[in-house]
Amino acid sequence: MSIERKIILHFSAEKADKPLVNKLIRDYNLELNFLHASMENGVGTMVVGVVGSSEDYDKGMGYLAKVGVAVEDISRGIYRNEDRCTGCGACIGFCPSGAFTLDKQTANTVFNSNRCISCGVCVKACLSRCMHRKF
Amino acid sequence: MCKTIAEINAKIKEGKAVVMTAEEIIPYTKEHGLKNTAKTVDVVTTGTFGPMCSSGAYINTGQPKPKIKFGGGTITLNGVQAYAGFAAVDLMIGAGALPLDDPRNRRHPGDFDYGGGHVIEDLVSGKDIALVSHAYGTDCYPRKELQALINIKDLNQAVLCNFRNGYQNYNVAVNKSGETIYTYMGILKAYLANANYCSAGALSPLLNDPYYKTIGIGTRIFLGGGQGYIVSAGTQHNPEAPRTENGVPTSGAGTLAVTGDLKNMKSRYLVGTSIIGYGTTLSVGIGIPIPILDEEILQYTLVEDKDIYAPVIDYSEDYPLNTGKVLGNVSYADLRSGKINLNGRFIPTAALSSLSRAREIADELRRSIQNASFTLTEMLEPLPQAGSGYSVHGLKERPLEEDF
Ligand code: SF4
Ligand code: SF4
Numbered sequence: 001m002s003i004e005r006k007i008i009l010h011f012s013a014e015k016a017d018k019p020l021v022n023k024l025i026r027d028y029n030l031e032l033n034f035l036h037a038s039m040e041n042g043v044g045t046m047v048v049g050v051v052g053s054s055e056d057y058d059k060g061m062g063y064l065a066k067v068g069v070a071v072e073d074i075s076r077g078i079y080r081n082e083d084r085c086t087g088c089g090a091c092i093g094f095c096p097s098g099a100f101t102l103d104k105q106t107a108n109t110v111f112n113s114n115r116c117i118s119c120g121v122c123v124k125a126c127l128s129r130c131m132h133r134k135f
Numbered sequence: 136m137c138k139t140i141a142e143i144n145a146k147i148k149e150g151k152a153v154v155m156t157a158e159e160i161i162p163y164t165k166e167h168g169l170k171n172t173a174k175t176v177d178v179v180t181t182g183t184f185g186p187m188c189s190s191g192a193y194i195n196t197g198q199p200k201p202k203i204k205f206g207g208g209t210i211t212l213n214g215v216q217a218y219a220g221f222a223a224v225d226l227m228i229g230a231g232a233l234p235l236d237d238p239r240n241r242r243h244p245g246d247f248d249y250g251g252g253h254v255i256e257d258l259v260s261g262k263d264i265a266l267v268s269h270a271y272g273t274d275c276y277p278r279k280e281l282q283a284l285i286n287i288k289d290l291n292q293a294v295l296c297n298f299r300n301g302y303q304n305y306n307v308a309v310n311k312s313g314e315t316i317y318t319y320m321g322i323l324k325a326y327l328a329n330a331n332y333c334s335a336g337a338l339s340p341l342l343n344d345p346y347y348k349t350i351g352i353g354t355r356i357f358l359g360g361g362q363g364y365i366v367s368a369g370t371q372h373n374p375e376a377p378r379t380e381n382g383v384p385t386s387g388a389g390t391l392a393v394t395g396d397l398k399n400m401k402s403r404y405l406v407g408t409s410i411i412g413y414g415t416t417l418s419v420g421i422g423i424p425i426p427i428l429d430e431e432i433l434q435y436t437l438v439e440d441k442d443i444y445a446p447v448i449d450y451s452e453d454y455p456l457n458t459g460k461v462l463g464n465v466s467y468a469d470l471r472s473g474k475i476n477l478n479g480r481f482i483p484t485a486a487l488s489s490l491s492r493a494r495e496i497a498d499e500l501r502r503s504i505q506n507a508s509f510t511l512t513e514m515l516e517p518l519p520q521a522g523s524g525y526s527v528h529g530l531k532e533r534p535l536e537e538d539f
Contacts, residue, residue: 086184086406086418086489093329093485094322102473107490124246125322127186127408127487
């Protein structure tokens with residue numbers, strides 16, 4: 001069974017040189033989509049979309065646990081209450097990951113949840129408060 | 136003049152009026168020419184939807200037994216402070232009003248989850264609202280306290296009453312400083328990292344009638360999903376703002392004061408709005424029909440985003456300190472493209488007003504004119520015009536010591 005997840009990897013700076021990611025792709029046949037990466041005060045963060053078979057996914061996550069990388073699943077992150085969205089587009093300006101785009105034809109603002117890194121900025125910044133965290 | 140409003144209304148009643156939105160009229164005129172189009176087309180509809188802070192509502196609740204006088208006491212609706220400075224059971228609520236215990240910006244930026252704009256939205260959508268009033272009691276109005284649920288369907292009157300809406304053009308906001316700022320123009324990131332604007336551009340009512348030739352006092356309009364009227368020029372109405380050759384102001388200019396029966400409105404077009412670090416407001420939908428009386432009036436409705444310029448203003452310093460400095464001018468075509476070029480630097484843009492909903496409003500107004508549920512009105516008086524000397528100015532601050 002193929003699954004799709006979005007995860008945050010938290011790791012210490014020393015691990016940053018390890019070919020963590022290559023290994024996930026090569027040895028566990030996982031398809032990765034990098035959404036965001038940063039390194040601050042010796043702590044690295046990487047937000048990745050992952051696609052693969054559920055077996056490979058579990059093995060890959062097992063590997064990350066073994067090498068001391070903390071994994072946070074944010075797949076069920078943020079959703080939009082479409083009824084309350086006015087389509088203004090203010091979110092295009094404040095979303096750090098470019099998850100909102102303008103559909104030039106309809107002038108509507110599209111929420112591309114696959115690009116969302118669940119930072120939560122939009123939850124308080126959306127003018128009509130239509131962005132929510134899933135629990 | 137090729138037609139009168141009375142003639143257009145006669146056509147509307149027969150279901151024969153030709154109505155187009157301010158977007159549709161542009162290609163149509165290019166194809167058929169100015170002269171023919173001015174003859175065939177009767178009405179052009181405009182629309183705008185965005186946060187409009189000087190919006191409010193007044194309501195009359197009806198008297199409970201025994202009677203109460205809100206006036207001079209205090210009153211809250213869903214915890215939000217309303218204004219009790221009138222007669223017995225009249226009250227007013229403004230879009231920016233907050234609950235007394237809202238932390239506001241004590242921890243900056245404040246959330247402003249719920250305020251007057253949200254109360255108005257909830258009221259319109261038919262939800263019960265909790266009213267709490269404390270009064271001082273008189274011989275004729277003995278009651279000192281009232282706690283009750285109210286609902287729009289039971290109120291004697293509920294009237295939207297907005298004294299500055301429909302701004303004719305507006306600033307584009309940026310932030311030159313080194314820190315993110317939270318403004319009524321949204322979140323502005325440091326070092327000019329983004330630019331926010333707020334206008335329906337070429338669909339915007341007053342940009343399609345820049346000299347207020349057909350839009351005036353008494354004009355019937357689409358307001359919040361129902362029908363309303365223009366009661367006067369809005370506060371800070373400034374017809375003397377600089378204009379380009381086609382009459383389009385290059386900065387904020389005309390404004391409208393509007394009113395209408397809340398009972399006929401829809402919450403889709405009156406949306407309670409929270410602006411982080413700034414406060415609450417109400418996003419209001421307004422649509423205004425422009426009767427095509429002659430070629431000149433038609434010509435004005437052909438304005439396009441590329442012809443409308445807005446000033447780029449720094450909201451970290453120049454706006455709050457009122458320096459009057461403009462960093463540059465950009466067109467709405469640029470703003471809508473997703474980025475502007477400010478002195479050689481590309482800045483991504485975002486809107487606080489919704490173009491999709493402005494289009495929906497212009498469309499809806501077109502349909503209601505076509506099916507004769509909306510007819511046009513003659514204005515009773517024009518708005519103050521360019522050249523009339525009517526203008527807007529700052530406050531000349533006189534210290535209290537002088538008078539006391
Ligand atoms: S800011 Fe909120 S209301 Fe506006 S388009 Fe984005 S999600 Fe929709
Ligand atoms: S949580 Fe909201 S602001 Fe953050 S990345 Fe996702 S969509 Fe963008």
